[in-house]
Amino acid sequence: MKARNLLVALLALVALVAVGCGGSSDEPGGGGGATGSSSSSGGGGGKTNLSLVAYSTPQVVYDEVIPEFQKTAQGKDVGFKTSFGASGDQSRAVEAGLPADVVSFSTEPDMTRLVDAGLVDAGWNAGPNKGLVTTSLVAFVVRPGNPKNIRTWDDLLKPGIQVLTPNPFTSGAAKWNLLAAYGQAADGGKDPQAGLDYVSKLIKDHVKVQDKSGREALQSFVGGQGDVLLSYEYEATTAQKKGEKVDYVLPDDTIKINIDIAKTKDAPPAAQSFLDYVLSKPAQEKFADWGYRPVNQEVLDANADKFPTPPGLFTIEDLGGWSKVNDEMFDIEKGSIAKIEEDAGVSTAK
Template identity: 75%
Template sequence: MKSRTPVVLALIATLVALVVAGCGGASDEKGGDASASGSSDADTTLSLVAYSTPEVVYDEIIPDFARTADGRGVAFKTSFGASGDQSRAVEAGQKADVVSFSVEPDMTRLTDAGLVADDWNRGANRGLVTTSVVSFVVRRGNPKNFRTWDDLLRPGVKVLTPNPFTSGAAKWNLLAAYGQAARGGADPEAGLAYVRTLINDHVPVQDRSGREALQNFINGDADVLLSYEYEATTAQKKGEEVDYVIPDDTIRIDIDIATTRDAPAEARTFLDYVLSEPAQQRFADWGYRPVNETVLAANRARFPTPSGLFTIDDLGGWSRVNDEFFDIENGSIAKIEEEAGVSTAK
């Protein structure tokens, strides 16, 4: 892990954060690069370990928090990377006070290890910091007119989605593909048949992370990228020539956040700020669906609910889904990936 020396003045930290936001962040989902912000004589330094995509948002939220009464004297060390990699790193001993992952099993790994309290998801926000939906990221103007999941199976169409054994985004993508064909889980055989055809006939490569897949799409010749809605809006804010389509039938993506058991009280204060109206509006501005009801209501027009939206609970919940689909030895989607020659190593 790379680390950088904490800067001396809070003003410099704010400027650095703004520069990073403008460049889109350097760490991506490649192994949890770390950075530090805040005063070198801070009373408390919090370690935020998260999946990569919201780095640009935290680059704004952390300076905002520093300007509040609760945030004075609090510095941060941040690490962003592939969700599964980040979770495993914390389990192995990486310092973390606040953790945020793109799939619940990555949080469950830490509760099983005794690092996060079992009741982390029993509050008013149910452990969520934002939500999203699986979308089709397409070239500007959607020149090939992708609207439905069936459109992705047209002859010659190239689709990108990352490897589900390293990327939380990929799990959501494949569950969306499965769920829409399975009619929310009512016809499992149809769902798996769709996933098999998609992977074998239309997905030429599976990158390690959602962020890498986005970069591959921008630089490559694929027709569609399966990704979070907010990956597309973030790419647009950075000037990339992409559009996105939300299919009628898709899955709601739940993004989790929690403090660790040994975190100082300031970690809970920061988490509360992240769920507050100012911070949730920062998320909304970048295309994340806020969980703060007041902010969500104010931004409702930007975040329409797809007519056929379903949830992970409709498919049986993560405890069932993770084993049934992604268990390396017996998971049905794992077997499809293995047949396609995709690495299931984590």
């Protein structure tokens, strides 16, 4: 326990230094650190400063959304400090003292950690958008032209196929990936053992490397490792938009990913203004442009052709909800998937 507390404190210190220094290490081809950051200030001298702490992937979107917010009446005097990194690391850093006014994570347990710490209101997900800023799906990111003809989950288990997915004990993306793998084999949770058997075979026989975050896993794939990357649909579309040579496949059976956002309890009023803007049509269109499924219904309807619904789509609620799933599958002492990872020699340290 003392070692864990020391690790959390060190995470917060590293994140604080990164925010203070500015710059970014989370872009593909960049420094590759778990926590990147950038700074910008609003017009009129930045009378209010907001700290946005988020998981790694949507940095490209916020780099566009923040300047647009600063052009509005509500945002013209608002400056920003931002920090992006692996979702679990970011959540633990805020818990340990990293300043944050708005937080966005890729799994609900990372937000729950801050609720339990008294930093985020327990009703953070009670509004019309249920605390979501976007959604996505777990997809197969493949080489151009899909030379291994990877279409289904069974294809991932073919001899010689190498699969990349990050470490679920640091990455929210990894949890979603493994829940998608589990859920499709478990018939949406109806046959738990079949789901665990599939995850075990996938990890032990086909996953050789588990990076710290979804963004690092993408960098490894783009760098030439593996035949297929399990990742968010929008990781693939973002990579394509940046000129990376990748294709992607949406399997018929996959899980809907919920991306959470909230303000912290002590955040200034400008934090709510920013949240409102992030959910507005102009900002949601920015998310849609990068391949994120908008939660603004008008924007989602306008992009319906871009975001098809797979016939076998299931949700975290179908699997029992995050509280049940996180405890039964990812608890480092008793979780079924944690045991599979441990047996495969993967670090379960957070």
